[in-house]
Amino acid sequence: xxxxxxxxGPVTLSxxxxxxxxxxxxxxxxxxxxxxxxxxxEGLQLLLKATxxxxxxxNKGFEATYRKETTSFHLEKGSxxxxxxxxxxxxxxxxxxxxxxxxxxxxRLMVKP
Amino acid sequence: xxVVSQHPSWVICKSGTSVKIxxxxxxxxxxxxxxxxQFPKQSLMLMATSNEGSKATYEQGVEKxxxxxxxxxxxxxxxxxxxxxxxxxxFYICSASERVVLEQYFGPGTRLTVT
Numbered sequence: 001x002x003x004x005x006x007x008x009g010p011v012t013l014s015x016x017x018x019x020x021x022x023x024x025x026x027x028x029x030x031x032x033x034x035x036x037x038x039x040x041x042e043g044l045q046l047l048l049k050a051t052x053x054x055x056x057x058x059n060k061g062f063e064a065t066y067r068k069e070t071t072s073f074h075l076e077k078g079s080x081x082x083x084x085x086x087x088x089x090x091x092x093x094x095x096x097x098x099x100x101x102x103x104x105x106x107x108r109l110m111v112k113p
Numbered sequence: 114x115x116v117v118s119q120h121p122s123w124v125i126c127k128s129g130t131s132v133k134i135x136x137x138x139x140x141x142x143x144x145x146x147x148x149x150x151q152f153p154k155q156s157l158m159l160m161a162t163s164n165e166g167s168k169a170t171y172e173q174g175v176e177k178x179x180x181x182x183x184x185x186x187x188x189x190x191x192x193x194x195x196x197x198x199x200x201x202x203x204f205y206i207c208s209a210s211e212r213v214v215l216e217q218y219f220g221p222g223t224r225l226t227v228t
Contacts, residue, residue, distance in 0.1 A: 044206065105155070
């Protein structure tokens with residue numbers, strides 16, 4: 001079956017530091033890949049997505065590239081802000097899975113001023 | 114666009130009572146809605162998938178008689194936690210998807226506390 005593994009947190013960074021949150025997946029076929037962000041006490045917001053190999057999703061300074069050869073979708077940001085503090089979830093959706101999402105365990109990011 | 118709302122945002126109830134949570138798609142027709150449960154500092158666990166007009170499909174280990182899901186229209190799904198117990202306390206999140214779109218749009222969540 002499908003699965004998503006992401007690095008455990010918490011990840012603590014100083015403002016303006018470089019961020020990488022690793023995400024690898026196991027899936028049959030060619031899934032779509034997503035990063036969601038969850039701020040305290042809120043639901044999930046789609047941060048970015050990629051639907052095929054070598055696609056790069058980007059939004060609000062965050063980027064992730066769909067790497068089929070390494071089955072990875074690592075999230076990066078060049079300069080984090082305190083407002084980026086949240087929990088980040090990597091997820092995949094199988095083409096034949098009726099839009100069902102498989103989530104990773106989530107990575108908590110804490111950015112200190 | 115693609116806004117999903119949940120009501121209530123939080124609820125406290127006594128053990129043994131039932132609680133209904135609503136999930137609405139505000140600006141699109143949601144042919145499929147999903148219900149998730151999230152424990153503190155953990156990932157989302159899919160509870161069930163519902164398609165408009167048909168019975169929900171529950172994930173393994175989820176009691177369908179305890180977590181009643183109704184998806185009576187293309188913009189509304191409800192989750193009723195029956196005979197709630199303290200262990201049902203959790204954060205419940207719904208999401209909705211259009212027929213031809215792969216993406217799920219998430220609601221803001223409902224925090225349930227059973228005393």
